[in-house]
Each structure stands twice: as structure tokens, then as C-alpha cells.
Amino acid sequence: MTGRVSGAARLLPWAGPEGKPCYVLGDGTGDVSRVADNVERVQLGMAGDLLAHAADMLDDRQVTSAQLRYVVARMAEALRDVHRIAESRGARLGAVSGRE
Secondary structure, three states, X not given: OOOOOOOOEEEEEEEOHHHOEEEEEOOOOOHHHHHHHHHHHHHHHHHHHHHHHHHHHHHOOOXXXXXXXXXXXXXXXXXXXXXXXXXXHHHHOOOOOOOO
């Protein structure tokens, strides 16, 4: 491949080997960017479904601690995904990201 790649690096919604972040360079119109858009859409949808499920569980007095631990573990995974999406989109908007 020759020439310059336009656009900035995009943080992808999945991790690479050893959990390291993955990036794609380009203008956001390539195949990898389209796959990333679809993965983000699925991840956000799953997070929304999980929130609804957690709300139902909190209303159920019969729920066990094991069930709650399981849903909290899934919520942590979903939050990690949503956080990565937010970082990626913020960076693409030119936002300065800082860690507290």
C-alpha cells in the first residue's frame, strides 16, 4: 500500500492479543470500519438488553446471590465495551480524553 492514509486512528471495539487495544487507520469508510460499526451497534444493543434484565432482577425478591453475581459480571463486560466505544467516538470527535 502506498500513499498517505487520511483520517485519524480509530480505537476498535475489540481487543487484540493479550488484551491490547486495536486501531484502524483511515477515513472511516473501509471494510474494517464497517465491521467495527456493526460490532459497536451489537454491543450497545446488548448493553441495553442487559440493563433491562438487571432491572427485572432487582424487582424479583426470589433472585439469588449467584444470579446477581452473574449479571453483575456481564454488566462489567458490557460497561467495558461501552466505555471503549465512548473513548473511540470521543477521540474521533476531536475530544481530549483524560484519565482521572
